[in-house]
Amino acid sequence: MSQWFTLINKEFMEMARNYKWIWIPVSFILLGVMDPLTTYYMPQILDSVGGLPEGAVIEIPTPSANEVFIMSLGEYQTIGILIIALSSMGVVAGERKSGVAQMILVKPVSYISYLSSKWASAVILIMVSLFFGLLASWYYTGVLFNFIPFGDFMSAFSLYGIWITLVVTIVIFCSSVFIQPGAAGAVSLAIVIIINLIGSTFSHLMQWSPTQLLQYATEVLVLDTWPDNIWFAIGITFLLIIILLACAVAVFKNKELAD
Incomplete structure (x- = not known):
């Protein structure tokens, strides 16, 4: 267990050196405040750009607080997931490519400890970034x-x-x-997009799908009830x-042994 905490500490120090503890939370906070600010000041924004004909009046209904917060959740579903992919795609692939992974695994470090520490960190x-962004x-x-x-808020x-x-x-x-971080990021984004498309298209048949958790979070906010599924x-x-963590360990171990 002490070995695992040592690996976790290594990951945290690496994140600090790459300024991930700064730019990722800041990015999530900016995503969180964007929709409340733009929604509230939209009339002033339209007036300032002068995009309306003279005498034209557009009445924008004031959304509820729940609707505004749900819009913020939608930002994380798009830009937030892109930030996650870009920030994490080289966590393992980058060290494999540079040879750092081989140096660490030469020591008595198990593949499970190595990958699970990276996943946990x-x-x-x-999660810290998402919490402060939604807060x-x-x-x-x-x-x-x-x-x-x-x-x-905590339930959502x-x-x-x-x-x-x-x-x-x-x-x-x-x-x-994948040994190339770019390939890892592209494939992971493709997988998430496909999962979302399937889940949204067949939502009536796949109410158990993980992609429904966003919808369930919005229902908790709007209806104040927890859905059945x-x-x-x-x-x-x-x-x-x-399953994904177990497969990651198995695939990574086989690739390292083959190399």
């Missing part, structure tokens, strides 16, 4: 519109965080399969995370 970084969105939504109950964060953990796991899996979707998501 990446998840911690992204900033919750705060500005409350100041400019109305405050959402903090319990509902927890549900969406489970989905984001699966996304991080997919990126780590691809990073352990939510625990099934959570269970499937955790099962996929475990």
Whole structure:
């Protein structure tokens, strides 16, 4: 166990040297505050750009606080996932390419400890960033519109965080399969996009799908109730995370032994 914590500490120090502890949380916070600010100041923005004909009046209905917060969740579903892929695609592939992975694995370090430490450190970084990003969105939504109950905020964060953990796991899996970080990032993004397309297209048949967790998070915010299939979707998501981690270890070990 001490070896695993040593590896975790190494990953945290590497993230600090690459300024990931700064630019990723800042990026997530900017994503979080973007929708509340732009939605609230949209009339002023339209007036300042002068894009309306003289005498034209456009009445924009004021959205509810829940709708504004849900828009922020949508930002993480697009730009946020791209940031995750770019920041994590070289976690394993980069060290394989540079030879650092071989140097570490020469020592009595197990493949499970090596990969699980990288996965855990990446998840911690992204979860901290996501929490502060959504917290900033919750705060500005409350100041400019109305405050959402903090319990509902935590429920939405927890549900969406489970989905984001699966996304991080997919990126780590691809990073352990491909030696080129760019290939790992591209394939992981393609997998997430395909999963989202399938889940949204067949949502009525795949209510257990991990892609439904965002929809369930919005239902918790809007309806203040937990959908019937939510625990099934959570269970499937955790099962996929475990399977992907096990496959990552097996594939990475075989590739290293072959090399």
